[in-house]
Amino acid sequence: MRIALTVNGQRQTVDVDPATPLLYVLSDDLQLRGPKFGCGLGQCGSCTVISSGRAIRSCVTPVNAVAGGDVTTLEGLGTPERPHAIQQAFIDQQAAQCGFCLNGVILTAKAFLDERPDAADADVQRALTGVLCRCFSHTRMLQAIRQYAGGLRRGTAR
């Protein structure tokens, strides 16, 4: 079945079983590397993408559920040469070890803070409870997220 969706601002059409999890379409049909297969059960967050402003888990979202809609992956925020403000914050704070979970951490934090830029630290932490980081880089990640939130409040990040 042909399904159209807008991924990172580009209109795409894929011909797949509509029940195919979005993650497989992004990784195998569109060759994106941002969303990762972690648990495949929607429990770890590494497959997160943003759709309609919300962070969703692409490994348990059938591609049909976002047909005609928009999807933003980590690649869609910025490039190594021109990173998005939240990506720059993670570079500034050196907030990763293996980086496998970064996709989920960055996109979950971005979707949450874009909605609630004044959120308290505790709220940010609560929003990120379902995103697992095996390397234990949490402290630096929270610093990076704080830096991005500060930019949002000052109007220097978007």
Added chain:
Amino acid sequence: MAPPADRRDWSRREFLRASGALIVTFGAGAVGGDVLSAQGQFDTRASQVDPGQLDSWIAVNADGRVTAFTGKCELGQGMLTAQTQLVAEELGVPVDRVHLTMCDTEVCPDQGTTSGSQSTPTNFNERNLALAAATAREALVRLGSARLGVPATDLVADNGFVASRADRTKRVAFGDLVAGRKFSLPLDGRAKRRTPDTWTVLGKPVRRLDMPDLVTGRAEYVDNIRVPGMLHGVVVRPPTVGATLMQVDDRSVSGLPGVVKVVRRNNFVGVVAGKPFEAVQAARALKLTWTPGPALPRTRASTTTCASSRRATRWWSIPAMSTRCWGKRPTSSGRRTSIRIRCTARWAALARSPMSKRIKSPCGRRHSPRIRRAAASQCC
């Protein structure tokens, strides 16, 4: 039942040839004893890339950029950055002129496993990458000596140049000395490492070189690797520990898209397909007949204790985990209230390396699906 034609067109060898990868001839048999004297799991060993030759480790391009090769892999330790610093330091070039190629088995020396915190000592100590860089620096100084007509002892290698110690304007760039040629030299076990008091790159903070790629989704992980003609397999696990595979109904997946093959070997069964999700769907659809396997041990709901874990261990007949605990009040006088607990804990080391295809169990630890099924209530 066959992969799409475009994926069959390329073999790996053709891919490597077309992408310009260096194909090195087999010559490892002639490697000297020094480099290969030790043969632990972390050590450098013979492969089609001869670790005894300098060219296997370091290449200086005509423009002065340096490419180095190592068999140790960046997995989040920051090793790419640290070992790039190492090459820059030993060779005498700025960090941003060094490109370190890691773990490409076609072009990098085989340095065994990347584990056990051994990759830094392996490459920083007297052998391997550090020795290669020191050998290269001394070779460049010798070439510079001939070019400049200055004794090697009066020359320094610094910032990509071999220069006269007395008159730094008298210098020649590394790129001009090597001019894209190979060194064609063996590693020199007597090549002198730079001493820490002279370091200008090592020991100084450098930002992770891979961070921009990591935060923008450009980094490649094992799951992202796609080579031409690549197929994807999914293993179908038995429903219970100890179940034996009785029958495989190949026809149950014969009409499914992308399915290439059902593989059965003794008690192992898996499905191979063109795309990952096609393999997942086929694995779900494959009709298998298993023997029931032994019954699960009884667990007292209120006391999922150390003892029950121990029993479970025996029952699995694998050293999965066991804990023996016993506690005792030290005195009966009533003064001491603490309980002394002695505990012996054994835990089967499950490699955490593959981030994928593992399932979280109720205890929060990652187990393979097979262990998870058996362990559901008493895994930890």
